[in-house]
Amino acid sequence: MSKSILSILIVEDEKVLQDVYQIILSSKGYEVHTANNGLEGLKRLKALRPDMVLLDIFMPVMDGKEFMRKVDLDDYPNTKIVVYSNLLDSKIEAEMLGLGAHSFVLKSSLAPQDLVALVDQTLYN
Amino acid sequence: MTAKNPSNPARNSTLNHSGATEHNFLVGGGEMGAMMRSFDWSKTAVGKIDTWSDELRTAVSIILNSSSPMFICWGKHELTNFYNDAYKVILGNKHPAALGYPANETWDEIWDISEPLIAKVFKAGESVYMKNLRVVINRHGFDEETYFTFSCSPLRNSKGSVVGLFGAVIESTDEVLSRQLLQESEDRFLNLADTAPMFIAMADESGNAVYFNKPWLKFTGKKMKEMKGLGWLSTLHPEDAPKFEKDFKHAFSEQIPIREEYRFKRADGEFRWMLAAGAPRFTPDGHFIGYFGTYTDFDDLKQAQLALQQREERFRTLIEKSADAVQLVSPEGDIIFSSNSIKNVLGYTPEELASSGVTPYLHPEDIEYFFSNFNDLIKHPEKQLTMQYRVKHKDGSWAWLETVGVNHLNTPNIHALVGNFRNITKQKEAEDKMRSSEERFRALAENIPNLAWMADATGSIYWYNNRWYEYTGTKPKQMEGWGWQSVHDPKYLSGVLKKWKYSIKSGQPFEMVFPLKGTDGTYKPFLTRVVPLKDDDGTIKQWIGSNTDISEQFKIKQTEARNEELEKITQQLAIQRKELISLNKTKDEFIGMASHQLRTPATAVKQYIGLLIDGFSDPLTPGQTQYLRTAYDSNERELRIINDLLKTAQMDSTEYTLKQKLYNIVEIVTDAIKDLHSVFEFRNQDIVFSKPQKPIKVFIDEIEIKLVIVNLLENASKYSSPGSTVEIIIEKKTKYVKIVVVDKGVGVSKDNQQRIFEKFTRVDNELSDTVTGTGLGLYWVKQLVELHNGTVELTSHLGKGSRFTVRLPL
Known part of the structure; x- marks a missing residue:
């Protein structure tokens, strides 16, 4: 795949955060899509096949854990899933990494520049 | 005097009648006999020889014919002296004047002593015997101490009246004085012997002990009479008895000096090695009269000698084998x-x-x-x-x-x-075997409903299964070694300890029923069994214990009502316990969720303000940027507080576990210093770290220990004035590694030194207004270090600085 513009899917139920992440990442030239919960996220993943997914854990309808259990990662070899949450719990972190997440980040630790750095690193390394 | 000598005409005629032969009784009789014959008796109380009575003649003839010193005092009042040759020696220069002279005048100097004796003979008609009578006489021109043994008997006439005194006497002056000298010399010897710094004893020629000096008696704690004869052999070590007997017999038959080593029992029961040196004793004429022995306690020396011998032997064996x-x-x-x-x-x-x-x-x-x-x-x-x-x-x-x-x-x-x-193949195999069997056992023990644990050979418990912690609600660090006593009922504890210690000492299995305190604070009876795990040669390696809840089986005989009441209370407690557990769980979940929920809006604030500051939108004026920066920092602080609270809540929950591995503590400290570079630079402070050359590997959770060090260094910086120096030192000891953080800051008063390790404690001082914090840093330090089974200590003086010392076991 040789896409010139890399795409990111943000699965996040908090509208204020969706918006700000979209502003920040778009300004850095990424193609940003959003989904409000895990179920929507699965649908958009299938349709868009993005390069990266930013996945929240606590969401209504379907949460991040369920999303990870449902998704068949073999179908998306070029998609990296970064889980981020404001719940810092080593058990959940281990579980998500075990389910195939690329990395786990504490949301509140990310300033805008940190978010950019995280995405750059994930996609270009 | 002569007037007292009435002549007896009848006798005189008889004597006269005898003629030349009348003096026959004086024939012979040595010098004194001759002297008496030529003596002019007419001037004495007895008168001329011709007038002497038969009794006098007989008596005189007896003494003259005796070679023993004898004398006669004739006449109750006159006391005229007669004596033989042998008696002359006793008289000294009183001879020859004494002959025919009154005894009271001859013996003027001792008359006060002699008179009562003489009176007894004359008046009471009794014989007198005296042995070694001491009298001071003057017979050689000076006062002389003399001793006499004598007997005096009455001489009677035909009517039975006492007319004279017959004395036989032996002078014992030499004998008595030489005996006295001997006694003095013996006293001097004994006195010397008693103060000698060694033990002295004497035996007679047949081997019976006759003397022990005081130090000997003091050593044995026995009396002289118990020791004499063969009594002292009761203090000889039984093992040394055969050798002693042999040496003893040999010495007494050969009469030669001996020098041997034996053990003797001291008063306190301890046997001490003594060097015995015996010398045979002989009289001046070469007659064997026994042994003189000295005994020297050289036990300390002997023990050292024995130890040396043993060491040499051991060393030789070691080399050979x-x-x-x-x-x-x-x-x-x-x-x-x-x-x-x-x-x-x-x-x-x-x-x-x-x-x-x-x-x-x-x-x-x-x-x-x-x-x-x-x-x-x-x-x-x-x-x-x-x-x-x-x-x-x-x-x-x-x-x-x-x-x-x-x-x-x-x-x-x-x-x-x-x-x-x-x-070390065998050792390795055994270690492997032990490790794998221990692992298997632990896995098994985690799956049983009983409480289980393992102790080392000394009885120090080093592992409990999770059921133990669940039931007692304790943490591993509280239970280590002998910490289990805190969940025992104090009423039964001493009995349990006694029995357990007996088992450890004897290697006997342990079985006992006693109560153990659960999380809810109530006691339940447990049947406890402990068995020793031995290796091939029977040495105890470990103890394995189990505690089985037998509250069901262990019905105490009490009234029904009491039982019911207890049951009710128990049920209530069980319910409360369940509630508490679920409440505790809810609390943990609540804190987790609350921190999540609190973070989310703060995260949004952070992103949006960050968006503006970092220039993702239209440019701002410097004033606007400054305001937003302040808002951003305040939000950051809130996020940090949320993090701190969450971490504290996690640390307080029993589930908090460490991810321990062997890490190089030197590297962790180096990293922590690097992380804090800007903090120290901000306050223009220096950090001094003498980095050890070699890595020091410690079994720790890297993140948590780094947190400990960062907290200590950050505190040291915060509470020191700008420009000062903070020092961190790492020292490796045999059993632990020591990390010391020293500052020259404001210090902590004595009253506050314990308090600062408590949750949310911030101590007021000159710098506290300018310093932010939640008062959790040192609480974490203490909690985390103790979770590692380490310790943290503070020594500090107000105004002079603080010194925090962390010790982590190796």
Whole structure:
């Protein structure tokens, strides 16, 4: 795949955060899509096949854990899933990494520049 | 005087009648006989010889014919002296004047003593006997102390009246005085003997002890009469008795000096080694009269001597039976020398090993390990290191060797690497076996409903299953070793301890029912069984214990009502306990969720403000940027507080676990200092760290210990004035590593030194207004260090600075 513009899917139920992440990442030239919960996220993943997914854990309808259990990662070899949450719990972190997440980040630790750095690193390394 | 001598005409006529033969009774009688014959008796009280009565004549004739000193005092009042040759010696210069002279005048100087005796003879008609009577007489021109033994008997006439006194006397002056001298000398000897710094004893010629000096008696605590004869042999060590008897018999038959060592029992029951030296005693004429013995307590010396002997023997045995072998190896890896004992270790003779180097024998997996150590050793003169690796035994098996290698390349006369080898295969196998069996046991013990634990041979408990912690609600660090006593009912504890200690001492299994306190604070009866785990030679390696809840079976005989009441309370408590547990769980979940929910809006604030500051939108004026920066920082602080609260809540929950591995603490400290670079730079402070050359590996959770160090350093910086210096020191001790953080800051008063380790404690001081914090940093330090089974200590003086010392076990 040789896409010139890399795409990111943000699965996040908090509208204020969706918006700000979209502003920040778009300004850095990424193609940003959003989904409000895990179920929507699965649908958009299938349709868009993005390069990266930013996945929240606590969401209504379907949460991040369920999303990870449902998704068949073999179908998306070029998609990296970064889980981020404001719940810092080593058990959940281990579980998500075990389910195939690329990395786990504490949301509140990310300033805008940190978010950019995280995405750059994930996609270009 | 003469007037007192009435002549008896009748007698006179008789005497006269006898003529020349009348003086026959004076014939012979030596010098005194002659003297009496020529003596002019007419001037004496007895008158001329012709007038003497028959009784007087007989008596005089008796004394003159005796070779023993004898005398006569004639006449109750006159006391006229008669004496024989032998008596002259006693008289000294009183002779010859005494003859025919009154005794009271001759013996004027002792008359006060003599008179009552003489009176007794004359008046009472009794005989008098005196032995060694002491009198001071003057017979050689001076007062002389003399002693006499004598008997005086009355001489009677035909009517039975006492008319004279007959005395037989022996002078005993020499005998008495020489005996006195002897006594004095003996007293002097005994006195000397009693103060001598050694034990002295004497035996007579037949071997009976006749004397012990005071030190001897004091040593044995016995009385002289108990010791005399053969009594003292009760203090001889039974093991030494046969030798003593033999030596004793030999000495007494040969009468030669002896010098031997025996043990004797001291008053306190302890046997002490004594050096006995005996010398035979002889009278001046060479007659054997026994032994004189001295005994010297040299027990301390003897013990040292015995210990030395034992050590030498042990050392010799060690060399002969050594399981160790020694090799000298050149830097090129050639074997220069192997000790013969190499055969014990690897089965090869030194000759078999001499040709090839080490390499062909090494286990392929250990070659790299071996040579990295070997090369390291070569590079460092005097260095010593210990390696464990596998080597092919002559029998084809792989043997584990433990080698202590020392670099003696620069050592005169050696110039080689010296290796000391020991075959530790068995030990390794046992360790593996032990480890795997212990792991299997632990896995099993985690799946049983009983409480279970393991203790080392000394009874110190080092592992409990989770059921134990669940039931008692304790943490591992509280339970370590003998910490379990805190969940025992104090009423029964001493009994439990006594029995448990007995088991440890005797190796007997332990079985007992006693109550244990659960999380809810109530006691339940448990049947506790502990069995020792022994190795092949019967040495106890471990103890394995289980506690089984038998509250169901263990019905105390009480009234029904009481039982019911108890049951009700128990049920209530059980419900409360459930509620508490679920409440506790809810609390943990609540804190987790609350922190999540609190973070989310703060995260949004952070992103949006960050968006503006970082220039993702239209440019701002410097004033606007400044305001937003302040808002951003305040939000950051809130996020940090949320994090801190969450971490504290997690730390307080029993589920908090460490991810421990062996980490190099030097590196962790270096990282922490790097992280805090800007903090110290901000306050223009220096941080001094004398970094140890070698890594120090400690079994720790890297993140948590770094947090501990960061917190201590950050505190040191915060509470020191700008420009000051903070020092951090790492020291490796045998059992722990010590990390010390020293500042010259505001310090902590005595009253606050304990308090600052408590949750949310912030102590007021001159800098506290300018310093932010939640008061959790030192609480974490203490909690985290203690979770590592370490300790943290503070010494501080107000205004002078603080010194925090963390010790982590190695």
